[in-house]
Amino acid sequence: MAETIDLSRPKLARTHRMQWEEAQNCYVLLYPEGMVTLNNSAQEILSRCDGEKTVSDIVAELQAAFPGNSLEDDVFEFVRLASQQGWIELDP
Template sequence: MTPLDAATRPRVGTGFRLQWEPAQNSHVLLYPEGMVKLNQSGGEIMKRCDGQRSVALIVSELEQAFSTQGLDKDVLAFVEMAGKQRWLAWD
């Protein structure tokens, strides 16, 4: 996996499927061994990780959607953690 930076285009990892789960009232990651319930922030980040958007664009969209600034470090930290868990992948 190449190093993570603002130009990285993360996508949901192989074997995982992201979906909204009404019963959980949250986004979840499904995989053969189980399920990961995401908090609101994690769900908002993950649903934008489509392999097309860069981390910089994801940050920009989140900052606009939630009328805030300075999310770049938090988003990078989440994407890095999700990559270590194999929830996200990038080239």
């Protein structure tokens, strides 16, 4: 499955919006049914889900931004979870 995900170009679902929430001092993902509070890792990944970059591109950007950490498995797992939750769409 990693072969399929790494070449996909994730983007936020049309019904979702990420924004800074001052009251919670963090980024949140808003959608019609509610809100998800994002930790820093989730925010870093979702902020790069623009429909242009592949998951492999996102991994490379994060590796450059946070050197010394092996992030590939974590990013792939988050992308799978976010897709299953309907937060993102995986365009080929």
